[in-house]
Amino acid sequence: MHLRTFRAGDLEALLGLTGRALIEATSAAMRAAGCVVAWASTGGDDAHASARAAYAAGGFTPLPTVFYSRVLQQVPRGRPGSRDVPGGPGLSARSSPLRTRRAGAHSVCMTTRRQPGFVLAIVLAAVAHLVAGYFYLASGLMAPLWAVVLLLVWWAVLTVVGVRLVQRRSYLVLLVPVVAAVSWFGLMSFGGQVLGWTP
Known part of the structure; x- marks a missing residue:
């Protein structure tokens, strides 16, 4: 205030x-x-x-x-x-x-007060981003090491962006796990169809 x-x-x-x-x-x-x-x-x-x-x-x-x-x-x-x-x-x-x-x-x-709706948004975004992180880690079952490293670095970057959005109390934090999921799916699809990645 x-x-x-x-x-x-x-x-x-x-x-x-x-x-x-x-x-x-x-x-x-x-x-x-x-x-x-x-x-x-x-x-x-x-x-x-x-x-x-x-x-x-x-x-x-x-x-x-x-x-x-x-x-x-x-x-x-x-x-x-x-x-x-x-x-x-x-x-x-x-x-x-x-x-x-x-x-x-x-x-x-x-x-010390936070809006309940924003707290819920933080929880949902954090849980979804952690789930996306699990898929990023499991990418090694199909993707080569360099691609896994690239994905993990990108996931870490998105984590930092999410923290800053929380500090600014922006509901855009909900888009962070969405971007993470779309990025993972896009790279894995490209690798499987173009680069020949197989499990």
Whole structure:
């Protein structure tokens, strides 16, 4: 979960929430979403002293962490959403490393919850891919050694792709065992019909 930058003064005027009440409400929403840890970041300069005090009062513990930023390109003057800010003329206020918003912060949290449907997709894909791996290993009954090695390397590559898809929480992981099965069947059919592979 990621909460975008906010200014407590604006939200107080809009929602009637003080900085402390906003922190408590946000923490409660994160807790309800299954988050176990919350991080909040704000500026270390004098302009953000009130924000640091609010987070400290809200139970956040300051950590000795340094965030680095770098301006990658200049934004032409007159472009919507850009203005002169400390750090150089013509830079976007959204990209400047010296941006100072009073009581502004980014908050993120780590969650342990997963969607049941996606967990089921992971299980199905893993089981199907393991079954495909068994056929890859058994290919030696018909295919020569070089073909078996090629198949196992391809199976390992697909395994890595599947892990990365899981990390991205993509349902495309279900296609990994399908690709593995089609690849195995295609190579074995080609070997039997063209290369003369026989059991």
